[in-house]
Amino acid sequence: DAGVIQSPRHEVxxxxxxxTLRCKPISGHNSLFWYRQTMMRGLELLIYFNNxxxxxxxxxxxxxxxxxxxxxxxxxLKIQPSEPRDSAxxxxxxxxxxxxxxxxxxxxxxxxxx
Amino acid sequence: EDKxxxxxxxxxxHEGDTVTLNCSYEVTNFRSLLxxxxxxxxxxxxxxxxxxxxxxxxxxxxxxLDKKELSSILNITATQTGDSAIYLCAVSSSNTGKxxxxxxxxxxxxx
Numbered sequence: 001d002a003g004v005i006q007s008p009r010h011e012v013x014x015x016x017x018x019x020t021l022r023c024k025p026i027s028g029h030n031s032l033f034w035y036r037q038t039m040m041r042g043l044e045l046l047i048y049f050n051n052x053x054x055x056x057x058x059x060x061x062x063x064x065x066x067x068x069x070x071x072x073x074x075x076x077l078k079i080q081p082s083e084p085r086d087s088a089x090x091x092x093x094x095x096x097x098x099x100x101x102x103x104x105x106x107x108x109x110x111x112x113x114x
Numbered sequence: 115e116d117k118x119x120x121x122x123x124x125x126x127x128h129e130g131d132t133v134t135l136n137c138s139y140e141v142t143n144f145r146s147l148l149x150x151x152x153x154x155x156x157x158x159x160x161x162x163x164x165x166x167x168x169x170x171x172x173x174x175x176x177x178x179l180d181k182k183e184l185s186s187i188l189n190i191t192a193t194q195t196g197d198s199a200i201y202l203c204a205v206s207s208s209n210t211g212k213x214x215x216x217x218x219x220x221x222x223x224x225x
Contacts, residue, residue: 033212042217043157043202056212091156102148103213105156 002026004106006092012112018080021109024073025094033103034067034077035091043091049075082113116141118205120216127193128224135188135219137203147186148213149177150202157202160188193223 005024013019025032033048047057049069057067064083069075079086089110095103121136139147146164150157161170163179163186170177174197177188190197200220204213 035215043215045212045214048212102159102162104159107155 004092004094004104006090006106006109008109009107010110010112012114013082015083015113016081017113018078019082019086019111019113021077021090021092021111023075023077023092023106025075025092026104027073029094029096029104030072031095031103032069032075033093033095034075035093035105037089037091037108038087046077046090079111082111084113087112116205116207116214118203118214118216120201120203120219122219123217124220124222126222126224129194131193131223132189132191133193133221135190135201135203135221136185137188137216138183138185139203139205139214139216140184141205141207141214143208144181144184145206145208147179148204148206149186149188150204152200152202152218153198160201190221193221195223195225197221198223 166181
């Protein structure tokens, strides 16, 4: 079975540019999560969706960040404009059910903003 | 505010040693506690615990939950260099749908 698929795997961009990260959850999973991981702050939940609807976006750091889930098999996380402090690994994860049980992570998008 | 705290933050041991990693939590309407192992890439699932006192075991790894103490431990016996990783503890609440992660314990096993 295919796991959670993220793209791009690595992205290096200049400050001020728009960055779009993409995620395809595991088929049949109806909850999707975006996490950010840094050395300083560990894994932070940015936003999660249930049945394509954003349930909690309290972790989104500021208005420069936005996320969408137009259908059950695709989600995007956009940063516009990007800043060096956004450099991190961004993980997408999915789970089955209305309440998070075991969630499965993608391999992450490694973002560097210079 | 819900939170998960792990200790120690880092640990260096030698092959063959036994290690115990700790996780404590404060969460409204606790549902489950999960342990993940993260090597170079994505966290991979180890255990999910929902009931107190019932040990989950997989090879040299085991874990147990204490709901009274709001904590869990992860034990690794006869450690190997391949056990070197970040071990993450996460807790879910039945109120929300999300997992809250601790900051992780970085384990280094030296030959």
